[in-house]
Amino acid sequence: MKSHDGSERKRKEFIVYDAIIIGGGPAGLQAALTLGRMHRKALLLDSGAYRNGTVPHAHNLLTNDGRDPAELRRLARAEIAAYETVEIQDAVAAEVARTDSALVVTVDGVPLSTTAVILATGLADDLPPIPGLGERWGDRVANCPFCHGHEFAGQRVAVLNAGDHAAMLAAMLEPVASEVLVIDPEGVRDVGDAATGLRLHLDDGTTEDVAGAFVAPTSRQRAPFADQLGLERQESGAVRVDPFGRTSVEGVYAVGDMAHPDHLPGPMASLAAAIAAGQLAAVAVVQADAQVRAASPS
Incomplete structure (x- = not known):
């Protein structure tokens, strides 16, 4: 793994990467590992912002169930460091543009040229405006029952703001929890701590103590690159991709929960699904590169 300093910036303007990966979560890290194993020159840009940044323990990931997501990223970086063709830079990409001959990613004012871009920037979540809810997001307040449901086994839980999916979410949790309360978030004044987990203060003056609460947030693209490139979207707001992460713009791939195949x-909010998507996009990048090499005169 190579680092970068100011002395390298001018040199990097002339480097052509096989792929630039934007996003240092599981999807981006897996893409980097796969490209490294195939000796493709790749750069991974990590802004340090993650959808699961407030989550203390990641779950439902084989051999890593319950591990801190930050530790997962550290271990992944250590593995990627063994592959000399992959660089990781802690930096924020400002812009991605397509020219006639290449894709250009601008970082710290420096344009970097690449034949492929893998977007792994994820989604950002907007929660209902209930005081106290956001401070507990990723711990006692969660979205995914597959990732966080078992931790409330045999306890009382609440379902807030799930809309048309409230009944389904409650039914999914019934074999896990001792009781599932479906509560209209508009009737919740605030959320505080209780000995058993959370205390929901309701507008009618009553309270409900639960071990945890499940909320369906409103999600949006965390980064501006889908708009900058004019990528086709699904009704979900996620980027439309094929099974290999290819978008509507040639050479641009989208992976993880920012992407939505037909x-x-x-979009799948799952570590395992994100890792699989990152690998498939990297495979597609390598295959596209191989086709160009095969067609070129030897």
């Missing part, structure tokens, strides 16, 4: 009902 064969799925929505």
Whole structure:
């Protein structure tokens, strides 16, 4: 793994990467590992902002169930460091543009040229405006029952703001929790701590103590690159991709929960799914590169 300083910036303007990966979560890290194993020159840009940044323990990931997401990223970086063709830079990409001959990613005012871009920037979540809810997001307040449901086994939980999916979410949690309360978030004044987990203060003056609460947030693209490139979107707001992460713009791939292939009902908020998507996009990048090499005169 190579680092960068100011003395390298001028040199980097002339470097052509096989791929630039934007996003240092599981999807981006897996893409980097796959490209490294195939000796492709890749740069991973990590802004340090993660959708699961407030989550103390990641779950439902084979061999890593319960591990701190930050530790997962540290271990992944250590593995990637063994592959000399992959660089990781802690930096924020400002812009991605397509020219006639290449894709250009601008970082710290420096344009970097690449034949492929893998977007792994994820989504950002907007929660209902209930005081106290955001401070507990990722711990006692969660979205995914597969990732956080078991931790409330045998306890009382609440479902807030799930809309048309409230009944389904409650039914999914019934075998896990001792009781599932479906509560209209508009009737919740604030959320505080209780000995058993959370205390919901309701507008009617009553309270409900629960071990945890599940909320369906409103999600949006964390980064501006889908708009900058004019990528086709699904109704979900996620970027439309094929099974290999290819978008509507040639050479641009989208992976993780920011992407939504046609064969799925929505973007998948899952570490395992993100890792799989990152690998498939990297495979597609390598195959596209191989096609160009095969067609070139030897």
